Amino acid sequence: MTDDTRAWQTVLRSVEADLLAGVLKPGDRLPGERALATDLGVGRSSVREALRVLEVLGLIRTATGSGPSSGAIIVSTPRGGMSALLRLQVAASGFRVADIVDTRLVLETSVAATLAARAAAGAPLELTEAEALLDAMEDAALSPPEFLALDARFHASLAEAAGNQVVVATMAGLRDSIEGYVVAGVPNLPSWPDAVARLMREHRDILAAVHAGDPTRARDAVHDHIAGYYAATGLSESASAPTPSTDSTTPTPTEGPIA
Amino acid sequence: MTDDTRAWQTVLRSVEADLLAGVLKPGDRLPGERALATDLGVGRSSVREALRVLEVLGLIRTATGSGPSSGAIIVSTPRGGMSALLRLQVAASGFRVADIVDTRLVLETSVAATLAARAAAGAPLELTEAEALLDAMEDAALSPPEFLALDARFHASLAEAAGNQVVVATMAGLRDSIEGYVVAGVPNLPSWPDAVARLMREHRDILAAVHAGDPTRARDAVHDHIAGYYAATGLSESASAPTPSTDSTTPTPTEGPIA
DNA sequence: CCCGACGCTGTGGTCAGACCATAATGGTCA
DNA sequence: TGACCATTATGGTCTGACCACAGCGTCGGG
Incomplete structure (x- = not known):
């Protein structure tokens, strides 16, 4: 007993x-x-x-x-577990994709607002990586998956700059868990180049708002950015099930430099 | 190969x-x-x-x-995985307790604001469970762990009312993962009865703000509630390692009625 | 004819032992 | 001295065996 x-x-x-x-x-x-x-x-x-x-x-x-x-x-720096957990929960209908997106929205807007507030207070920010990523994303030769991967890295680097590792891991997990849906949604866009242009503009807006030390503007910019993309791809509702990502539950080292 | x-x-x-x-x-x-x-x-x-x-x-x-x-x-309704993941990550020094608390803060304030906004829009809210829990918590005979358990249920029921299952699971996981630290912090309080009184007052304030349809007030009330408690117990910084919760990684059915 | 006891069967839970592939290590031999 | 190979420690996997447990069906007594 x-x-x-x-x-x-x-x-x-x-x-x-x-x-x-x-x-x-x-x-x-x-x-x-x-x-x-x-x-x-x-x-x-x-x-x-x-x-x-x-x-x-x-x-x-x-x-x-x-x-x-x-x-x-x-392992010193965790990262993988959250993705596996969330992705499987989505697969098992435990979580709806829309809920994942909403949660991501909450966390990312909070990150942006935090960074902006910190900038307003005169604190130094570690945004060099984020900016380098944006530059890398200007490359027009990038395929949608490549661009979206860099996009994910950009958002992750913002969270990283905010310093909360739990948020970093959760955000990464949320993003990874619906990776398949995000990529699958690309064909739904009326024009990929236009979408890229818009995303890049929004990215710059976010960074600008952060640097300006305007938490509200930063929050709104992130909100529009994310919500806008998912609305455009029709993912806010339900999406067709993507093929299970090639590597399913590998702990994913998630290492490597930007370039 | x-x-x-x-x-x-x-x-x-x-x-x-x-x-x-x-x-x-x-x-x-x-x-x-x-x-x-x-x-x-x-x-x-x-x-x-x-x-x-x-x-x-x-x-x-x-x-x-x-x-x-x-x-x-x-399993239809997931709940357990997040707790196990977060708790182990905390144990492995992958996550700091303060980050967990901060993340919880972000999610819970968002939940409260959402509920308030919904109330302001005239939408019906499912807060009967939350209110029943508050009534149950008035029982002065409750031991700290019992009270804190009901407290956790109260917060969970708010998230439940907001309807985002991802947030529900994440919040529960965040809370559970530091359960040991929360309980261990009780002796740090100058007076448990006073703390209970304060927590209950804050709970009522939160519900009142939600019912009043005042998102900002609701957000602030939640923020002060949570941050205040952790500050009082000295958990915002670092805490002594609690004993690993008796059942470590059990999937935790998380069933059972309120009473 | 009804009904309870008992054994059968299928299920996860666990263990023991055996191999295999891999990679650092150290000794050996040219 | 230096390249090469046997040793060894490690995880990765399979097989087969046994146990505990819970339905389900049969069989025997009432």
Whole structure:
């Protein structure tokens, strides 16, 4: 009766406890699967189930082979888990795409307003990456998916500048989870070049409002930007199911420089 | 080379594809683990790893035995995954508690403003549950954890009334993920009864602002309510690590009536 | 003829053992 | 001295076995 906890939960709890106790820190290696199994008195398969969860949640990354970089390693900067969670929930009809968009709207407007307010207060902002991305997006040779990827990076960099990692991860997850729908919506646009022109203008407007230290204007600019795009692609309502993104639930390192 | 996808990902993708294709719907039963294994050409252990992920993410619930209610069933209303994800990320130092609180602030103020705006527009609101919860919280015999649990329910019911399931789940996850810190902060309060009195007054204020159809007032009321509590308990900065909540990563049915 | 007890069967939960692929490491041999 | 290869530790996977549990059906007694 008291021992109705499943074996894999034991492992999960153990790892969580070690994290809270500081025994495990980002960058650390977990004991090997076989060692964990014997230590905790469970089978290796149970350990693996727990590690799989941690991997999908973006807490660890695993690598085969030997040496310091092998095994399960606590990931320092999370990013992947939220996307997987939200995307699957959307797939399971637990979340509506419109709700995802609305939530994104709330978070992003808040980010923009925060940045603008900070600018108004004279605080320095880390917007060089955002601006570099905008420049990169001027390239007319970009395909829609490439452009949209940079667009996502732009929005992420704004969140990054605001400094709240939870918002960063959540926004990225929200965006990723409907990535397929966003791309699928492109053909619905009357004109892709026109859409790009509009998006770029709006991007500049957002940055301008932020630099001007005008939170209200920044908020409105972001709102119109996002709501406008989804309205134009008809995603505010419901969209045809996109093909499941090629890599489904990979923890997605999300690394790499801008260029 | 082309087949570097791990076996469990195959399963995850398959389930996701079935969900998107409508082959699987909430309430449906997945094929048995053994059947899935042979169908997809993977071992049963790989199937189990994938199912474990789906379970923790809150997409399925599993039950032993036979009959229609056994096996893995697609959960209709998700709730659990977000908590597990956020809590573990906090544990892994991926997220700071202060960021969690800030994010909650953004979402909840938005919810309150939305409700107020809707009330101003004459739309009917589903606030009977919220009001019932407030009445239940008047009971002076409640212990701090009990009171805080009802408090959480109150906030959740507001989000529920706003209708955005993503916000509902995210807010619940944010709250749950720092549940331990919230409870641990109670002793820091100068006076628990005074705190309760204040919280209740603020709750009433929030509802009053919503009913009055005053978005700004509603937003401010929520902001002061939440920020005030965390400031009083000293959680805005950093808190001592709480003991990992007794049940760590259980999918948490989250069922049950108010009473 | 009705009804309860009991065994059958299918389900997830778990473990043990065996292989494989991979990659760092260190010893060996030219 | 330096390139090469066996060793070894690690995750990734499969197979088969067993357990606990919960319906369902059968069989026997009333």
